[in-house]
Structures are given as structure tokens and as C-alpha cells.
Amino acid sequence: MDIHFAGENALILYLGQETSPETAARVQAACLAIEAALAGDLIDLVPSYASVLVIYDPLRTDHMSVGHRMREALASTGPAVDVQGRTVVLPVYYGAEVAADLDALAERASLSAQDVVDLHSGTEYRVYAIGFAPGFAYLGQVDERIAAPRLATPRQKVPRGAVAIADRQTAVYPAVSPGGWNLIGRCPTRMFDPAATPTMPVAVGDRVRFEAISRDRFLALGGDLT
Amino acid sequence: MSLEVIQPGVLSLLQDRGRFGQHRIGLTTGGPLDPEAFFWCNRLLENDPACTTVEVSFGGGHFRCLADTFICVTGAGMPLTINGEEKPLWAVHRVTQGDEIRLDFAEQGCRSYLGVADGFTIEPSFGSTSTVVREKLGGLHGDKLQPGDVLPCARASGRKHYYLPPERQPRYQAMTTVRVIPGYQQAHFSRIQQRRFFSHAYTVSDRCDRMGYRLEGPAIRCDIDGILSEGICFGAIQIPADGQPIVLLNDRQTIGGYPKIGSALSLDAARLSQLRPGDTVHFAPISPHGAHNALHLAHSATRRPPLLEQPN
Numbered sequence: 001m002d003i004h005f006a007g008e009n010a011l012i013l014y015l016g017q018e019t020s021p022e023t024a025a026r027v028q029a030a031c032l033a034i035e036a037a038l039a040g041d042l043i044d045l046v047p048s049y050a051s052v053l054v055i056y057d058p059l060r061t062d063h064m065s066v067g068h069r070m071r072e073a074l075a076s077t078g079p080a081v082d083v084q085g086r087t088v089v090l091p092v093y094y095g096a097e098v099a100a101d102l103d104a105l106a107e108r109a110s111l112s113a114q115d116v117v118d119l120h121s122g123t124e125y126r127v128y129a130i131g132f133a134p135g136f137a138y139l140g141q142v143d144e145r146i147a148a149p150r151l152a153t154p155r156q157k158v159p160r161g162a163v164a165i166a167d168r169q170t171a172v173y174p175a176v177s178p179g180g181w182n183l184i185g186r187c188p189t190r191m192f193d194p195a196a197t198p199t200m201p202v203a204v205g206d207r208v209r210f211e212a213i214s215r216d217r218f219l220a221l222g223g224d225l226t
Numbered sequence: 227m228s229l230e231v232i233q234p235g236v237l238s239l240l241q242d243r244g245r246f247g248q249h250r251i252g253l254t255t256g257g258p259l260d261p262e263a264f265f266w267c268n269r270l271l272e273n274d275p276a277c278t279t280v281e282v283s284f285g286g287g288h289f290r291c292l293a294d295t296f297i298c299v300t301g302a303g304m305p306l307t308i309n310g311e312e313k314p315l316w317a318v319h320r321v322t323q324g325d326e327i328r329l330d331f332a333e334q335g336c337r338s339y340l341g342v343a344d345g346f347t348i349e350p351s352f353g354s355t356s357t358v359v360r361e362k363l364g365g366l367h368g369d370k371l372q373p374g375d376v377l378p379c380a381r382a383s384g385r386k387h388y389y390l391p392p393e394r395q396p397r398y399q400a401m402t403t404v405r406v407i408p409g410y411q412q413a414h415f416s417r418i419q420q421r422r423f424f425s426h427a428y429t430v431s432d433r434c435d436r437m438g439y440r441l442e443g444p445a446i447r448c449d450i451d452g453i454l455s456e457g458i459c460f461g462a463i464q465i466p467a468d469g470q471p472i473v474l475l476n477d478r479q480t481i482g483g484y485p486k487i488g489s490a491l492s493l494d495a496a497r498l499s500q501l502r503p504g505d506t507v508h509f510a511p512i513s514p515h516g517a518h519n520a521l522h523l524a525h526s527a528t529r530r531p532p533l534l535e536q537p538n
Binding site for chain 2: 133192
């Protein structure tokens, strides 16, 4: 079991070296086991692609006790069963007016724009991590044929709802922000809404499918073209 | 009942202890950069330790009282005046409606905490009033204080004039030593690189803010360029490709893909955040046992001693 010190009140558990559905399943199972084992001593957990950062209250417990309880909890969880997260469908309008990088991406891949859309919306993704900004969910893996490097010069302003690809990851920008991912569409679903319950439509471990929709449908769902 | 912001100064932010337990939706913690000064502000005012204060960075704040209450300013040496009359920091002062409170630019350190009896009454978001500008969360409107903002607070009577004697006040200097718990990708930094990191002085760069303090000095090389993005704890010290360390603080991103050599002890990160560009930082290793003991000792050292009352 690969547990490292992270900080004065944090340990980090490593569960693999690369992004894969199997590793993601182990991350999910580890989170549940650690939450149950640490209960009130836990301040926060940060699951990611192949690791779980465990932050505890150093005035209530210590690194030895936390490490011990993590090992015990993980040893008794047995082989990771894939916790079946929900499947969330996110509608996407892939029209050229909201897909600034779609043609360039298609050209690089020697595909038509429609092929890119079909490949993007024909794959089921998993939420591997949430971070970078509130509600920013990293979804993987994008079909190898449409994987694309980040832009050489990031945009100053990516609109809220922009659907984008970077390497083999895809995401929906939860808010206006700078960004260097390739924009291929726009999603009308709010990915982060402080006033809503839940705040986010997805959580780490959930599956996500994108569904191509028309411009009219996009507008009807409250999408914003600006 | 409130305090009106006439001039917020360079950067003034409402802060409580911070926003915890929300990393899984990507929210950072925020909270006071100098929790020690923040703690004393509330303790001297006999407040709950989580009460909301204003964190004033660098100084230049001007506030008007719209209530009879008590205030206290702790932290960096920003000259405090009430109606033009100089008043000590680290002490509780009575203020009445119409009084003008000014905080001049700091002579030592750069963060101070302005508190009122019972704290400012701010609606929490995600369990905290802490302002994180990057996330547009907390405070009055997810932003730094603006001229004309009104900070609600309760009318208060009957606070003791507690103060912290000078010999117990922290000294903010232009140089500090940050103890580091080795961890994360430490094994990917060779012995020579680790020795370089722990034996040279680093300078605070112009790029230092609530997200992190970027330092300049001998470049540290790591065996690996990047890692799969993983959770970043408070104080984590990232070493990007240019080899210049970044100590990640309260408003840090929750995950990231740069290698990290370890994490700063929070007690020392508090002193680091009182430094300005050009100031000097040394790093020293500390074991996890040592860090645990240091936290407990600091906890009891700030909470146990009885408070002293100013003879009035």
C-alpha cells in the first residue's frame, strides 16, 4: 500500500500510475473506506486520477493513527469492485458558432467535423477528478483519434458551458475563465451553481455521455451563445 | 449596526477560518493567511474563534463606525488611528457611532486583521464567509471590499479592554525560516537537489498572492517533469520546470500536476505570508513527529495563557 506524507495534516494514497477505469474504481472504493474509517477526524478528501489526498484534524489525531486506520480499512475492502456511479447525460450544441477549434481539430485528425462530433458524443466518459476551478470536472478518456494538445496560446476568456478537449480529456467549463483547451461545442447545463442543490450535476466516479442537440434545443434549454 | 468601508486599501477581504470539506467540488479553503494574528483578534475581543474579520493586506484602509462596538487590530504593523488619535494594535478599543478608523501602510509584515465584537454578520456560502476572489465566493459579493460596502455587525457593550503585551506579540521580519515536512514526490528529488533546496536562501518574487508565494533562487531539479494531477494540501511546495519553488497557500488550486518536494508547516507559512517581494526565505526539514508536536504546542501556547486587561 503506497501511502506518502503530504503535509502536517495530510497523507496521500497512490493507487496506480496511470489513468484507467480500473484505477478510478479503486480510487472510488478507497474514498468510501477511508471516510468510514476516519469519520469525524477527517477534514476533507481529494480523489483524483490515481490518488486520494486525505486531510485530517491534527489536533484530534495524528499521522500514525490515520495511516494505520487507512491501511486497515483498505485491507478489508478486498478487490475493488467498480462502484457503479450514476450516468449523467449532458446535451451539447456542436454548431460552428460555438466550436472555434472543431475544424482545426478535425483537420489534424484527418476527419470531418461530423466524425469528431460522433466520436465525442459516442463515448461514455468517467469523471476522474474535479478541480482547477469550482465545478471543473475532468472527463476521460477521449477517443485517441480526437485527442488534441492544448492551444499554444491559451484564450483569455473561455465562455461558460464551453465543451473542450485537451489530450485525452474533455470538460465543460463551469464558468467564464482563461483556458487553453480546444473548444468543440457548448453545453446549456450549469456545471456549478452555488444556488442549486446539488451544486454540481456530476461527482467523481460518475459516467457522463454527451448528446448532440440542435441550436433551437440548446436555446430552449437556456443555453447562451455569447 | 455596521462598519462602512470608506477606502478598502490595497486588498481587504472578509475572512473567517476558511471553507473546509468542499474540495470535492473544486472549492479551495480561503481563510486567513496568518491564522495566528486572526486567532488573537477574535480572542482579545472574547469572540468565537471562527468569527469573521477583515484581512487587510499592505494597509490603507479607512472605515466609519455606524454602531457602538469594540474593535481590535492584530498582525502587521499598520499604524491604527481612531478619529486621528494613534491606538495600539493587539488591543481592544471602544468605538462609537461616527468614529473614523484608519489603518496606514504596514511598517512590518503585510497582513492584519480588523475584528469587531461578535464578528461581522455575513451570510456564509458553503459553510464559510471567507472570500475567495478567484471563485467569486464568500464575503459580501464574492469580491474584495469596495468603497461604500457596509459590513453588518452587532451593537456590543461590555467587552474588556484586553491586550497582548509586546513581548508576546509576533515579530514580523524581512527574513523567515519555513520548516518543511518532506513528502509527496520527495523521492524524485536527488540528495543533491534536496541539499540545495535546504541550504540556500530564496527571495520572495513579485508573484506572491493568496494562492501561493513564488520564490526565486537556485533552481531545483526533479527527476520527473510532471505527475498525474493529484490533491494539493495547504503549504505544498511545487517545483515547476523552471526549478523555482512555489509555496501554495489558502487560495491554491485543489489539484495539480507539478512535482512537490514537501509541504510547509502552517505555523511558518503564516510568517511567510507576512513577507513582501524581495524578502528572504530559508527552508529547514522537519519530521512529521516534529510537525505534530509543533502544532500542539502552538495551539496550547495561544489558548492557555490568561488575557491581560488594560488599566483604563
